[in-house]
Amino acid sequence: MKTGSRALCTDPYWVGRPDCSHCAVRKSMLFAGLPEADLDHLLRPVDNFRYPPGVTIVRAGESPRAVYTLRRGYLKVQQLQADGKRRLLRLLRAGDAADLESLVDRPYPHDLVTLTEADVCRVPAQTLMGLANKHPELHIAMHERWRRGLEQADRTMLDLLSGEAAQRIARLLCFLDDFAEDGALPRLRRTDMAGLLDLTIETTSRVCRRLIADGLLTESGRQLRIDRRRMEALAAR
């Protein structure tokens, strides 16, 4: 095993060097479309980690000089506000990338925290840029990741940060329902809902309780279920 970029192998979450050419979700990942021949050799500096829920992967201000891509699970992108409140800026799911700021030599501006168990690959920015200059389609893939981030930021501003509390929560629940293509929508805590919607925990709790009472929402164990039709009607108002 190499040292250098492998210094992290004391990291308890470190899994090893991923086998990118057999990655189960490669089609949705950054390296989709690249010829396999290049992958094995050039992606040697890539590391793979598996984290339990609630682990901070990167802290705001750190410069890991690497892009993280998410193979499985959900991540929270969060930041402390000046007044000390923890705000959630967006959620990442399988196929998304984080810390694209490394590509332009900027420290990561947010905290990156696992929401569920998560399987993450760490690609040094230098590796990525080197590979991209040989394979321009990789640049396109990176532009697409930027676009997704911005799209979600814009949707958050328009849908989740305006309107009344009940509407915001309804929109968030519909969003989570879409967001989890495979049906396993992440069960957010009240704190995280509140942090994403800029509401207090108390208001969030009150509204959720009312949704449950009215049969729009079911919380069983760590599963969420919604009455999609009625929830959308509430979200739309």
Place this chain on the structure above:
Amino acid sequence: MKTGSRALCTDPYWVGRPDCSHCAVRKSMLFAGLPEADLDHLLRPVDNFRYPPGVTIVRAGESPRAVYTLRRGYLKVQQLQADGKRRLLRLLRAGDAADLESLVDRPYPHDLVTLTEADVCRVPAQTLMGLANKHPELHIAMHERWRRGLEQADRTMLDLLSGEAAQRIARLLCFLDDFAEDGALPRLRRTDMAGLLDLTIETTSRVCRRLIADGLLTESGRQLRIDRRRMEALAAR
């Protein structure tokens, strides 16, 4: 003069093909750092426009398949909400780029409207990508434009869309003060302030009036001036 991409020359705002190698603000533009030899030949399909305030350059959903770069003035990125309200997502200033979505073949998701008089270049996505594949530094420049957009979206969520009305307005005014490096900070209308901060026009008016009464803000003609120190103190709370 060519036809094809020059079909727009009936556009009253069309100025002509820009002379990129002598662009006064080239250092801050996308093509900073490219060898001049390439520019003249390859940037032939680029068009230059000059718009008065209040002109819609691109409508949400259109696919101009081009990236717009702003040489002078300010642009509003706005969108109609489901409830019919006009919301402002961000402001662009000289050096920024819009419609980067064209790079990944997506229609532009927002309206793009001039706030002040503006000088805009229109670069077909194909031209840009072709050039970028020869000159990887151009990809970096595009990554940087994406980053700026996302950074501003994040700051908007944290600073402009939370807290009390007076704080939001104070933060916006400080932001505008930074934003306009050359001192010519764009004089937003009440409607635009309200649309950016998700407040009503009435609330915005009331708060601004109070700021003026307290001497934190001066509105003279189309100039704004703020008492930076006291405004920051208000913004921080």
Place this chain on the structure above:
DNA sequence: CGACATGTTGAATGTCCTCAAGGTCCGTGG
């Protein structure tokens, strides 16, 4: 000067926040 967009002001209403007190769930250790 007149017309129309933009900005201002007031009073009443509703929503969300604050503060405070309890409740539930779950893992740990006696």
Place this chain on the structure above:
DNA sequence: CCACGGACCTTGAGGACATTCAACATGTCG
């Protein structure tokens, strides 16, 4: 097995704040 602690959630009462609706003022441009 049960008691305990801690994290998370729930509920209530009171008050602060932005919104709504309506009327009026100001400014700007022909």
